[in-house]
Structure formats: structure tokens, C-alpha cells
Amino acid sequence: MELFAEDGFEATTVAAIAERAGVTERTFFRYFTDKREVLFAGEEEFEGVFVDAIAAAPEGTSLNGLLVAALDAGGRVLQDLRGRDFARARNDIITANEQLQERELLKLAKLSRAVTAALVARGAGQVPARLAGDLVVSVFGAAFARWVAPGETRDLVELQRDGLAAVSELTPVEAG
Amino acid sequence: MELFAEDGFEATTVAAIAERAGVTERTFFRYFTDKREVLFAGEEEFEGVFVDAIAAAPEGTSLNGLLVAALDAGGRVLQDLRGRDFARARNDIITANEQLQERELLKLAKLSRAVTAALVARGAGQVPARLAGDLVVSVFGAAFARWVAPGETRDLVELQRDGLAAVSELTPVEAG
DNA sequence: GCGCTGATGTCAGTCTCTGTCATCACCTGG
DNA sequence: CCAGGTGATGACAGAGACTGACATCAGCGC
Known part of the structure; x- marks a missing residue:
């Protein structure tokens, strides 16, 4: 780095x-299989945090509740493990290079698939689970971008909650 | 190919x-800047279809309506331009290789950013616009996957409508 | 015909990534 | 204490993606 x-x-x-x-x-x-992979070591564990949070949620938790649980767990780990300064430094390197953005997107796509699988294991349907998996990644990505923006002081977890709330305002009753 | x-x-x-x-x-x-780029020529135009649809929607169209307009336009072009068989053949090649998946994800991320910008231009807030941009790409991706699945006969546009409806059922009133 | 321009070919070189074999430290059983 | 096995590393050679620099050549306006 x-x-x-x-x-x-x-x-x-x-x-x-x-x-x-x-x-x-x-x-x-x-x-490292790849020159790029240096910056993405340990992604599987990060994925595991999301998946475990979904699997560990109390029985009867709503789909929405599962998403919140996954995001909270993931956000907390990212905050506590290395901290915001490290995340910023790493993020600067990645956003400066398209090859690295590609790799990051691939990792996020895998995260989405893992979340999807975890939701299906909890009884969600295939299509809604996939959309929810993408939604988790999308909310995470948007919150992360805000979190590392200069001057931002709010928690990542807080920003994720905020993003999720914004989503529910996106799609009113009359969709489609 | x-x-x-x-x-x-x-x-x-x-x-x-x-x-x-x-x-x-x-x-x-x-x-071609890249060996992979052969399979992704003309992506900017595809992006333009989404963007133009948003820009061309009648004044006062709801955010939801803008998303539907973009998806309908994009889906229709994809269906009519090359057809499902071509899409299947191309998709098989891409799903068989991670490098190509990376590139596709990058293109989709760019599409998301373009849609976001178009929505912002129509007065949407930054955060909701970004989430909506991701949402469009997510719905498109899920519908596309179903569209090229063996045995599927429904329209891409129809599948997108279906996906979008599934999204609005994802996030009930009590979000966050 | 002259010179300009744009597209292509030629060549040399850098860098990523892989296969193969040699080496060497460390351990384990006799 | 030593033979042999194992795992990590180094040394090499080579394929293949990509880049920069220069040469060539056709078509075009004047």
C-alpha cells in the first residue's frame, strides 16, 4: 500500500x-493470485460476517430485519477492524484505478450472491432474495462512500441505516 | 465471439x-483498448438509452415512473437490437470467465452512475438517486439473468416489470 | 505531381503471470 | 545421529497482453 x-x-x-x-x-x-489481489485479501471473512448475521438472527425475523442485521454487523466490523483512516487510504488507491474498481465490484458481486444464498436459506424466494442481496450491497456501497468522504463524522452503521430508510421512500405503493 | x-x-x-x-x-x-473490450463495444449507446428515457419523460413524472421508463427503454433496445439468442451466446462466454464478469460489472457500475446523474438532473437528491441508479441496474441484472435462462419465454421488459414489483414488496412500511 | 493525413504494419521492449526444477530448512522415525 | 520426507522459497525460461516509435502506403486536396 x-x-x-x-x-x-x-x-x-x-x-x-x-x-x-x-x-x-x-x-x-x-x-496472491494477482497483483490486484493484494488489496483484497481477507474478503471472504468480511462476507462471512454478513452471512453469519443473517443465519444467527432470531427465528421469525422479517426480511427487512435480516437486511438490517447483516448491514449492522458488516458495518461494525469494517469500522472496528481497521478504522476509517485505513479505509480512506485504501479507497483512494482503488478509486484512482479502473482495474482495481473492477476487482472491487467483483468482490461486491460475490458478497451479494452470498447474502442472496443466506436469505434463500432463511426461506426467501429466489428473485426477492437476489434483489435484496443487491440492495444490501448497494446500501453498503453508498454508505461507505459517504463514510470515507472528507469531513464526514457519522458512523458507518448510522449511514447505512439512513440509506436503508431512503430506499423505503424510493418505492411507494404504486410500483410497476 | x-x-x-x-x-x-x-x-x-x-x-x-x-x-x-x-x-x-x-x-x-x-x-480495442483491451482483449476483453471486444465483448463490450457499444456500451455507451446502451447507457444513452437509459439516460435519454429519463430525460425525455414528461414533467412531473414520479421517481418510480422514471425508473420504469428507463428500464422499459433499455430492455426493449436489448431485445430488439440483437435478440435473445445473441444475448445467450454472449452471456455464456462472460459467465464462464471471471475477468469478463469483472468488466461487465464495471460497465454496469457506469450505467448506474449515468442513471444516477440523469435522476439528479431531474431533481432527485444525491443519496436517493444513487440508490435508485443501483436499483435500476439490479433489476435489470436480475431480469436479464431470467431472460437468458433456458426455457424462459417471457419478454425482458415484462421480467423487469416483475422484478420492480418484487422490490416494492421487499421494503414494507417499517424499514430501518 | 506534391504534400498531407489517417490507417496499418513492423519491431522492440516491458510487465504480468505460469510451469518446472533446484535448493534448503525443518521435522520425524529408526 | 542420520536418512528421508515435506513445505517454502529461489532461479529460470517462456507465453501472452499491451505500449511506444517509426516506416509504409493509399487516398485526397491543391
Whole structure:
């Protein structure tokens, strides 16, 4: 991340990263499938937080309640694990490069699919579960963007709640 | 697309594509920034359909109405331009390869941003517009997946309408 | 015919990523 | 204490995506 922040992602060669880490290029590729993957290590665990929160919710929880539970759990972990400053630094690197945005979108799409599967396991229908999975990711993404914006002081969890509330105002009774 | 369908995306070299097209590798890269980009040419125009539909809607149209207008227009174009069989063939290639999924997600993210901007231009707030932009893409994606599924006979537009209706049932009154 | 312009070819080179084999530390059983 | 197995690393060679620089050549206006 130091190198990426200094020279940019593309200008930083894998050889340079490996040297800084004190290993060879070959070893780098044994730990990371990809040059981009450096910035996305540990995404599966993050996914697990969302999924577990849905699975652990009390029986009879509404679909809406499951979404709130997943978002709260995910948001809290992200806040507490590394903090906002780290998130900002990482986010700056990613938003500066399309290749990295692609990879992030792929990870988010996987998160959406995981949430969808967890909702289906709780009895939701296929189509609504998929839409809800996308919704979770969308609300998370929008809240995250606000969270790392300069000057923002509110909690990520709070911003997510706010976003979710905005969604329910989006689609009034007369949809379709 | 012939080559991709035969040998798969990764196994197909740019040299092979160029040869089939009767040009050199260098010329290929003058027309496509990327090997993947071959499958995503003309995405800007598709984006334009959504944006134009929003801009062209009669004054006073509700936010919901704008989303319906955008989805209807986009769905219709996709159906009429190349047809379902072409969409299926292309979709098979993309779903078989993660690199291509990444690129598709990036294009969809751009579509979302474009829709967001169009909604903001119609007076929507920043946060709801972003969520609505994501929503449009989400509904489109879910409907498209159903549309290209084997055995499906319904219209893309119809499936989108159906998806949008499912969304409004997702978020009842007591959200947040 | 002259010179301009745009499209293409040629060539050399960088960088990412992969397969293969050698090396070396560490452990384990005899 | 040593033979042999195992896992991590290094060393190399090579394929393939992409880029920059320059050459070529057809078509066009003058």
C-alpha cells in the first residue's frame, strides 16, 4: 500500500513489491493470485460476517430485519477492524484505478450472491432474495462512500441505516 | 465471439483474433483498448438509452415512473437490437470467465452512475438517486439473468416489470 | 505531381503471470 | 545421529497482453 500510494497502482511493478517485502516475484504470486489481489485479501471473512448475521438472527425475523442485521454487523466490523483512516487510504488507491474498481465490484458481486444464498436459506424466494442481496450491497456501497468522504463524522452503521430508510421512500405503493 | 465460444476466452490469444480478422495484433489494440473490450463495444449507446428515457419523460413524472421508463427503454433496445439468442451466446462466454464478469460489472457500475446523474438532473437528491441508479441496474441484472435462462419465454421488459414489483414488496412500511 | 493525413504494419521492449526444477530448512522415525 | 520426507522459497525460461516509435502506403486536396 505504501508503494501504491506513492507511485500509483500501475506504476508499481510486482518486482518492486516483492523486493520491498524481501521475497522474489515468484513467491509473491504464490501468495496472491494477482497483483490486484493484494488489496483484497481477507474478503471472504468480511462476507462471512454478513452471512453469519443473517443465519444467527432470531427465528421469525422479517426480511427487512435480516437486511438490517447483516448491514449492522458488516458495518461494525469494517469500522472496528481497521478504522476509517485505513479505509480512506485504501479507497483512494482503488478509486484512482479502473482495474482495481473492477476487482472491487467483483468482490461486491460475490458478497451479494452470498447474502442472496443466506436469505434463500432463511426461506426467501429466489428473485426477492437476489434483489435484496443487491440492495444490501448497494446500501453498503453508498454508505461507505459517504463514510470515507472528507469531513464526514457519522458512523458507518448510522449511514447505512439512513440509506436503508431512503430506499423505503424510493418505492411507494404504486410500483410497476 | 466464434473463437471465444470454441476455445474459451483465456485460451484465445489476441494474435488469433487478429489473424481471423485479417489484421495485425497491433491494429487490434488500436480498435480495442483491451482483449476483453471486444465483448463490450457499444456500451455507451446502451447507457444513452437509459439516460435519454429519463430525460425525455414528461414533467412531473414520479421517481418510480422514471425508473420504469428507463428500464422499459433499455430492455426493449436489448431485445430488439440483437435478440435473445445473441444475448445467450454472449452471456455464456462472460459467465464462464471471471475477468469478463469483472468488466461487465464495471460497465454496469457506469450505467448506474449515468442513471444516477440523469435522476439528479431531474431533481432527485444525491443519496436517493444513487440508490435508485443501483436499483435500476439490479433489476435489470436480475431480469436479464431470467431472460437468458433456458426455457424462459417471457419478454425482458415484462421480467423487469416483475422484478420492480418484487422490490416494492421487499421494503414494507417499517424499514430501518 | 506534391504534400498531407489517417490507417496499418513492423519491431522492440516491458510487465504480468505460469510451469518446472533446484535448493534448503525443518521435522520425524529408526 | 542420520536418512528421508515435506513445505517454502529461489532461479529460470517462456507465453501472452499491451505500449511506444517509426516506416509504409493509399487516398485526397491543391
